[in-house]
Amino acid sequence: xxxxxxxxxxxxxxxxxxxxxxxxxxxxxxxxxxxxxxxxxxxxxxxxxxxxxxxxxxxxxxxxxxxxxxxxxxxxxxxxxxxxxxxxxxxxxxxxxxxxxxxxxxxxxxxxxxxxxxxxxxxxxxxxxxxxxx
Amino acid sequence: xxxxxxxxxxxxxxxxxxxxxxxxxxxxxxxxxxxxxxxxxxxxxxxxxxxxxxxxxxxxxxxxxxxxxxxxxxxxxxxxxxxxxxxxxxxxxxxxxxxxxxxxxxxxxxxxxxxxxxxxxxxxxxxxxxxxxxxxxxxxxxxxxxxxxxxxxxxxxxxxxxxxxxxxxxxxxxxxxxxxxxxxxxxxxxxxx
Numbered sequence: 001x002x003x004x005x006x007x008x009x010x011x012x013x014x015x016x017x018x019x020x021x022x023x024x025x026x027x028x029x030x031x032x033x034x035x036x037x038x039x040x041x042x043x044x045x046x047x048x049x050x051x052x053x054x055x056x057x058x059x060x061x062x063x064x065x066x067x068x069x070x071x072x073x074x075x076x077x078x079x080x081x082x083x084x085x086x087x088x089x090x091x092x093x094x095x096x097x098x099x100x101x102x103x104x105x106x107x108x109x110x111x112x113x114x115x116x117x118x119x120x121x122x123x124x125x126x127x128x129x130x131x132x133x134x
Numbered sequence: 135x136x137x138x139x140x141x142x143x144x145x146x147x148x149x150x151x152x153x154x155x156x157x158x159x160x161x162x163x164x165x166x167x168x169x170x171x172x173x174x175x176x177x178x179x180x181x182x183x184x185x186x187x188x189x190x191x192x193x194x195x196x197x198x199x200x201x202x203x204x205x206x207x208x209x210x211x212x213x214x215x216x217x218x219x220x221x222x223x224x225x226x227x228x229x230x231x232x233x234x235x236x237x238x239x240x241x242x243x244x245x246x247x248x249x250x251x252x253x254x255x256x257x258x259x260x261x262x263x264x265x266x267x268x269x270x271x272x273x274x275x276x277x278x279x280x281x282x283x284x285x286x287x288x289x290x291x292x293x294x295x296x297x298x299x300x301x302x303x304x305x306x307x308x309x310x311x312x313x314x315x316x317x318x319x320x321x322x323x324x325x326x327x
Contacts, residue, residue, distance in 0.1 A: 009279070010286075013264060013284040017171035017284065021171060021174055021184075024170060027192055028189070032189065032193055033155070
């Protein structure tokens with residue numbers, strides 16, 4: 001280094017500083033390295049592994065969002081369609097005149113039920129006749 | 135001097151390229167006296183603080199040395215690290231130090247006469263006298279004065295080391311030289327009576 005432009009003050013300061021640092025121990029490099037290079041960092045949060053540790057949850061979240069984005073509208077449409085069909089069927093039934101109700105389309109169990117009513121009717125007649133004759 | 139001994143730039147190059155810790159240690163051992171002298175001035179000779187700060191400086195050096203590209207001189211580079219570290223160290227002890235700095239630095243010269251006579255007896259030695267005077271200066275003032283007058287750095291290098299404009303460093307230096315001289319003469323004069 002260049003020499004001082006103010007030798008007297010410079011020498012005083014330099015001598016004082018040299019005197020002040022005398023007997024200081026050698027630098028402790030082990031503790032310097034221990035502080036500068038952290039050890040025992042878990043693999044999952046260090047280097048490339050830390051990237052994987054971040055990517056995996058992100059990927060899972062992305063899949064979840066994509067599934068929701070596609071599935072929810074589809075499901076909603078399906079619900080809507082069913083709902084509309086049911087409402088339309090109800091309205092049709094509501095506005096159909098009673099005489100025009102499609103009896104022919106009544107299923108067999110209903111037919112059996114009507115037949116049994118006829119039997120009952122005739123049995124009522126029999127009972128009535130007996131009472132009238134008695 | 136051994137002509138085969140690598141110079142500082144070669145050591146840094148080796149450390150940067152291969153992480154050679156031996157090169158780092160050699161570089162530090164060559165420059166540790168400069169680091170310690172600067173810390174002595176900044177921390178006014180407080181051994182415990184100096185050792186803590188030295189450790190911190192070496193950690194910073196270990197981390198930042200691979201990025202050193204020689205844009206400034208080694209002295210400037212080291213001075214900058216030491217300055218930042220010492221300022222941090224001083225901040226850590228701001229409360230306890232602020233009181234004594236205010237008492238010594240903010241009071242006019244006659245107050246120096248009220249300092250414990252025992253302290254003046256101790257100040258018989260030049261080192262203690264210098265520490266006494268350094269204590270009356272701000273950290274930046276003593277750093278500028280020391281770098282210029284004791285280590286011989288240029289004003290531009292000093293400005294880069296403490297991160298202040300060149301003009302500010304110039305005025306600080308001339309002001310501090312006057313103060314240092316008058317305070318030192320006061321203390322030494324009092325001692326010699």
